[in-house]
Each structure stands twice: as structure tokens, then as C-alpha cells.
Amino acid sequence: MTFGHQQRFKSPRLTNRSDFPLMTNFIHRRRFTIEWGHCDPAGIVFNSRFFEYFDWGTWSLFEAALGVKPHELGAVYGIMGIPLVDAGARFIAPARFGDVVELSSQVSEFRRSSFDVAHQLLVDGALAVEGKETRVWAARDVADPEKIKAQPIPPDVLARFAA
Amino acid sequence: MTFGHQQRFKSPRLTNRSDFPLMTNFIHRRRFTIEWGHCDPAGIVFNSRFFEYFDWGTWSLFEAALGVKPHELGAVYGIMGIPLVDAGARFIAPARFGDVVELSSQVSEFRRSSFDVAHQLLVDGALAVEGKETRVWAARDVADPEKIKAQPIPPDVLARFAA
Amino acid sequence: MTFGHQQRFKSPRLTNRSDFPLMTNFIHRRRFTIEWGHCDPAGIVFNSRFFEYFDWGTWSLFEAALGVKPHELGAVYGIMGIPLVDAGARFIAPARFGDVVELSSQVSEFRRSSFDVAHQLLVDGALAVEGKETRVWAARDVADPEKIKAQPIPPDVLARFAA
Amino acid sequence: MTFGHQQRFKSPRLTNRSDFPLMTNFIHRRRFTIEWGHCDPAGIVFNSRFFEYFDWGTWSLFEAALGVKPHELGAVYGIMGIPLVDAGARFIAPARFGDVVELSSQVSEFRRSSFDVAHQLLVDGALAVEGKETRVWAARDVADPEKIKAQPIPPDVLARFAA
Numbered sequence: 083m084t085f086g087h088q089q090r091f092k093s094p095r096l097t098n099r100s101d102f103p104l105m106t107n108f109i110h111r112r113r114f115t116i117e118w119g120h121c122d123p124a125g126i127v128f129n130s131r132f133f134e135y136f137d138w139g140t141w142s143l144f145e146a147a148l149g150v151k152p153h154e155l156g157a158v159y160g161i162m163g164i165p166l167v168d169a170g171a172r173f174i175a176p177a178r179f180g181d182v183v184e185l186s187s188q189v190s191e192f193r194r195s196s197f198d199v200a201h202q203l204l205v206d207g208a209l210a211v212e213g214k215e216t217r218v219w220a221a222r223d224v225a226d227p228e229k230i231k232a233q234p235i236p237p238d239v240l241a242r243f244a245a
Numbered sequence: 246m247t248f249g250h251q252q253r254f255k256s257p258r259l260t261n262r263s264d265f266p267l268m269t270n271f272i273h274r275r276r277f278t279i280e281w282g283h284c285d286p287a288g289i290v291f292n293s294r295f296f297e298y299f300d301w302g303t304w305s306l307f308e309a310a311l312g313v314k315p316h317e318l319g320a321v322y323g324i325m326g327i328p329l330v331d332a333g334a335r336f337i338a339p340a341r342f343g344d345v346v347e348l349s350s351q352v353s354e355f356r357r358s359s360f361d362v363a364h365q366l367l368v369d370g371a372l373a374v375e376g377k378e379t380r381v382w383a384a385r386d387v388a389d390p391e392k393i394k395a396q397p398i399p400p401d402v403l404a405r406f407a408a
Numbered sequence: 409m410t411f412g413h414q415q416r417f418k419s420p421r422l423t424n425r426s427d428f429p430l431m432t433n434f435i436h437r438r439r440f441t442i443e444w445g446h447c448d449p450a451g452i453v454f455n456s457r458f459f460e461y462f463d464w465g466t467w468s469l470f471e472a473a474l475g476v477k478p479h480e481l482g483a484v485y486g487i488m489g490i491p492l493v494d495a496g497a498r499f500i501a502p503a504r505f506g507d508v509v510e511l512s513s514q515v516s517e518f519r520r521s522s523f524d525v526a527h528q529l530l531v532d533g534a535l536a537v538e539g540k541e542t543r544v545w546a547a548r549d550v551a552d553p554e555k556i557k558a559q560p561i562p563p564d565v566l567a568r569f570a571a
Numbered sequence: 572m573t574f575g576h577q578q579r580f581k582s583p584r585l586t587n588r589s590d591f592p593l594m595t596n597f598i599h600r601r602r603f604t605i606e607w608g609h610c611d612p613a614g615i616v617f618n619s620r621f622f623e624y625f626d627w628g629t630w631s632l633f634e635a636a637l638g639v640k641p642h643e644l645g646a647v648y649g650i651m652g653i654p655l656v657d658a659g660a661r662f663i664a665p666a667r668f669g670d671v672v673e674l675s676s677q678v679s680e681f682r683r684s685s686f687d688v689a690h691q692l693l694v695d696g697a698l699a700v701e702g703k704e705t706r707v708w709a710a711r712d713v714a715d716p717e718k719i720k721a722q723p724i725p726p727d728v729l730a731r732f733a734a
Contacts, residue, residue, distance in 0.1 A: 119297050123614040123668060129492050133456035134282050153343030166455050170496030180316030288449040292655050296619035329618050333659030445623050460608050479669030506642030
């Protein structure tokens with residue numbers, strides 16, 4: 083795979099450490115229906131399912147921004163993945179079986195080797211759940227593959243989100 | 246809600262108990278992508294997830310056939326739901342993170358108050374998993390709401406699937 | 409069910425709004441083994457599962473503190489439940505298939521009608537995941553059962569945790 | 572790891588292909604409590620969760636019979652795992668939040684390179700769900716590690732279950 087878009091990446095701002103944190107405006111939206119098996123005896127989505135949705139959102143966002151299939155992300159960028167180091171959610175209104183929801187996901191901040199993804203889940207156009215994930219751009223340590231090390235996020239990746 | 250299509254239902258065959266089992270040819274197809282969180286350390290979809298998919302498929306199938314939102318099925322037909330009494334799957338080939346799969350679902354047989362749903366999950370057009378669910382058309386017992394009783398499936402419902 | 413322990417509750421501090429927030433020192437510990445189906449293709453527990461564990465921990469904690477079975481909590485206290493309004497986790501080290509983990513759960517703060525639960529998941533005695541839930545002591549609105557209203561947490565409940 | 576019990580394995584019946592299928596009488600029992608997040612809007616355990624329980628049961632059974640930690644099974648026996656090729660369940664009575672259940676798991680039949688596990692889930696001593704899994708004793712193909720090949724189940728393993 084070649085990155086034909088690399089030549090588009092001319093800005094010096096992204097090669098400078100002082101340019102971080104870097105905001106982005108690339109938003110990915112995904113619509114889906116709340117399933118029966120996602121809901122609990124109160125008839126509303128069980129909390130852990132929202133964290134599954136956020137994970138779906140992040141992978142979809144990266145696929146949309148980078149043009150790389152999620153399962154090929156590791157091979158394309160030489161990383162083991164983008165593991166989560168922090169996650170949180172605020173539950174404002176319930177989502178119920180049969181609700182058609184919209185999940186919007188955006189990298190709210192890129193740092194040198196980590197980034198935050200902000201998620202919003204809308205039910206009938208109203209904000210129901212807000213989520214935030216912090217993830218690391220991580221590779222296996224060459225000396226000890228059991229260890230995982232944060233890596234600088236490639237300028238190419240940053241440029242794709244800034245576009 | 247009114248069922249304007251009830252007048253279409255003229256065939257005597259469905260009012261006769263001897264007409265069961267009744268086959269149907271209404272197939273619902275649903276495409277989706279295998280998510281990271283659906284997969285296990287072997288890198289393939291964890292078995293219980295397929296039973297979630299089958300559940301998704303059955304609700305989608307009923308929505309498509311009946312024109313009733315899944316969460317309104319109970320209210321529209323005066324039932325508590327379509328609980329599962331038997332489920333099975335045959336795992337032929339793995340499905341992996343990022344695979345775009347097609348799930349086709351069909352009522353393979355209607356009986357008086359129960360029915361079978363056959364599911365097929367295709368990966369790259371090849372059959373990966375076959376599933377079967379047996380469900381009951383069930384209402385709460387009027388005398389004892391803790392108890393659930395199988396009810397005759399309304400001819401209207403049968404007609405929709407036979408259409 | 410009677411609350412024989414209510415007579416133990418003499419302190420005026422808990423009936424006074426100014427006494428909040430209230431710390432507690434009642435810790436519940438629960439040991440379990442990480443299951444295959446809890447882990448993702450990276451071979452570690454998938455993030456949403458930790459939020460399931462936290463939910464387990466909170467129910468176990470309340471059962472231990474109150475002596476009331478989780479599924480009877482609503483009936484005993486006249487509430488619809490203890491819905492989550494905020495959840496978060498910090499992932500410090502991975503947990504893997506077969507790891508025997510210890511989850512310790514504690515109400516870190518009681519407020520008038522809400523409370524925080526702090527969770528710590530230890531793997532081999534070392535902190536692997538920290539979690540926090542904020543929950544509400546909630547009842548259905550008498551005027552509109554579709555609505556849920558926060559209720560003052562009964563002094564009896566507070567006393568049980570302070571014990 | 573050495574298998575000190577191998578010398579106990581003297582019976583010629585297990586080395587003979589004609590000795591299959593082989594029944595076993597080693598039963599593993601596991602008690603646990605139904606969690607809130609395992610239940611659906613009908614207030615009962617969602618069907619896919621039972622297949623998670625069966626998976627728990629099978630790993631526990633093998634650990635108990637073989638004295639090998641589940642996550643070490645592959646390394647100890649030179650296999651990639653015991654993948655599922657077929658699973659089924661019959662739902663006889665519901666299990667609800669807070670129910671303390673007992674899951675008993677047993678290899679109902681060993682064949683040359685595959686086996687069936689029978690599961691029974693009891694609620695208050697009464698059979699609620701019956702499950703059956705068919706699994707394969709599988710290794711990666713040396714020529715093509717992407718392929719998985721069924722392997723003869725070692726006599727040592729069979730002997731452990733027959734004991």
C-alpha cells in the first residue's frame with residue numbers, strides 16, 4: 083500500500099513537537115438501531131454496551147479518515163493497535179430497544195503519541211450519551227514483544243484528520 | 246394501529262390447523278461489519294456473538310415482514326414477545342474483525358404457536374455459520390402474569406410472511 | 409422486611425443536608441477469573457467488559473452492605489433502581505484470559521440522592537484498572553411513571569455503609 | 572510440565588480407534604449469580620449469555636480434569652485450542668437477575684479428534700437450560716499456519732476424563 087496523499091502533507095506545524103495538542107475537525111457519523119440484547123431489565127441500553135459503541139465509532143472514524151480497513155491498521159502503520167488507556171461516559175438520557183441512534187465520533191485532541199476521541203450518541207436528535215476515550219498509538223517493543231510502547235503518531239495520520 | 250392488509254387475507258388454508266407446518270419464502274438480509282469487540286483471542290468472532298446476530302436477524306425479519314417496529318410488536322399483537330425455546334449454530338468457517346458479512350434470516354417453519362427461524366451468515370459470499378432458532382408466540386397468562394402461555398400465531402402474521 | 413438496625417442509626421449528622429458529602433469505609437471484594445470470551449484479539453480483556461465487572465461489583469457491594477438481594481433492592485426501598493449517570497475507567501495494565509483478579513468496590517462518596525462507587529481491579533496484587541461510577545437513587549415519578557426522579561438516599565442505607 | 576499420571580494410563584482401549592466414541596463421567600460444577608447486565612428487557616438472561624456460560628463451563632471442566640490452566644492448554648498440548656464447531660441450547664425455564672445458578676458440564680462423548688460437552692444449568696435445583704457444544708482438538712497446520720487441523724486427542728487427556 084502506498085500513501086499517495088503524503089505529498090499533500092507540507093505543513094511544518096505537524097513536525098514540531100510544540101504544535102501539540104492538535105485539534106481536528108474530521109467527524110464520523112454512524113447510524114444504527116438499538117438491539118434487544120443491548121438492553122437490560124430496565125428496558126434501556128446496558129452501560130457497557132455504550133463502550134462497545136464507542137469502540138465501533140473509533141474504528142469507523144479511523145477507517146473513514148485514513149482509508150485503511152481497521153484490521154489492516156496495524157500492518158499498514160507498523161503498530162500493534164490503538165489501545166485504550168482511559169474511557170468515560172456521561173449518561174444523559176436513556177436509549178431503548180428499537181431506537182435509531184446516531185453516533186458521532188471525532189478525535190478531539192492529538193498529542194505526540196496519544197489522542198482523545200469524543201463520542202456523542204444522539205437519540206431522536208437529542209444528546210443521550212457523551213463518551214470520551216484516550217488511546218495510545220502503540221507498537222510492540224522490539225527488545226521485548228510482551229511490552230508495548232507508545233510511538234509518535236505519524237504526520238501522515240495527523241494530516242488525514244486535519245484535512 | 247390498524248391492519249389494512251387484513252382484507253387481503255382470504256385463504257382458508259391458514260385457518261385450518263392441519264395446514265401446519267407452513268413454510269415461508271420471505272427472506273431478510275442484513276449486512277454489517279465484524280467489530281473488534283466481537284472477536285476473541287483467536288482473532289475470530291466469539292461464539293455467543295453469533296447468537297446475538299441471530300437475535301438481530303429475527304427482529305429485523307419481523308420488522309420487514311410485518312411493518313411493525315420490534316419494540317412495538319408486543320403492543321400491536323397483544324403478546325409479551327417471541328421468546329426463544331431452542332437455539333443452535335453450526336460453525337463452518339471463522340468470521341474475523343473487519344469482515345463484512347451478510348446475515349440472511351427466514352422463518353423456515355410456522356407451527357400453530359411456535360416457529361423456526363433459519364439464519365445463514367455469509368463471509369465473502371461463502372457460508373460461515375448456520376443458525377436455527379425456535380421461538381414461541383407468547384402472551385402473559387391473564388390469571389397469573391408471571392406465567393407465559395403460547396398463543397396461536399394470528400393468520401394476519403402468517404399471511405405477511407407468505408406474501 | 410423490617411430494618412432492625414434502624415435503631416442503631418442515632419447520629420444527627422446524616423439527617424442534615426450539610427453533612428454531605430459523606431465518605432464510607434465499607435469495601436467489598438470479589439474474586440473471579442478472566443474468561444476467554446471476555447478477551448479481544450489482542451488477548452486482553454475488552455474494555456466494555458470492565459464496565460460489566462464494575463456493575464457486578466456495585467450490586468455485590470450493596471448486597472453485602474444492606475443485606476438485601478440485588479433483585480429485591482427496588483421493592484425493599486421503593487425505588488426503580490440505582491441508574492448510572494457517569495462511568496469512567498483508567499486502564500493501567502492488561503488483564504488476560506485465565507488471570508484470577510480481585511475487584512474491590514466502595515462507595516467513595518454519598519451525596520443527598522446520588523453517590524460514587526470506586527472500583528479497583530487487581531491482577532496478581534497489582535492495580536490494573538481503576539473505575540468510577542456515579543449512580544442515582546431513583547424512583548419512578550408518581551405523576552408520570554415514564555419519568556425517573558432522584559430520591560434522597562434513606563439514612564438507613566447511609567448508616568449501613570458507615571457501619 | 573510433566574505428566575506424572577501417564578504411567579497410570581495402561582488400558583489399551585484408548586489407543587484403539589474402534590474404542591470411540593468414549594463416554595466420560597467426570598462432571599464439573601460451577602455456581603454463580605445471574606448479573607443485571609446478563610438480562611434483557613424481559614428481565615431474564617439474554618440467550619447469548621448462556622453460550623458464554625457454556626464456554627466458561629468447558630474451560631473450567633478442562634482445568635479441573637487436566638490440572639492445566641485454560642490459558643496454558645495450548646502450550647501444554649501443542650494445540651491452538653478447542654474451537655467450537657457446533658453449539659445448541661434448549662431453554663426450559665428462565666433465569667433471572669440475582670438467581671444463584673449451578674452449571675454442570677461434562678464431556679458426553681470423546682471421538683478421535685472431536686468431542687461433545689453437555690451442559691446443564693439449574694435454577695433452584697431445577698433444570699432451566701440444557702446446552703451442547705461440539706469442539707475440535709485443533710492445531711495450526713505446519714505447512715500453512717492460517718489453516719487449522721483437527722488432531723487426535725492424546726490418550727493422556729482421555730485418561731484424565733475417564734478417571
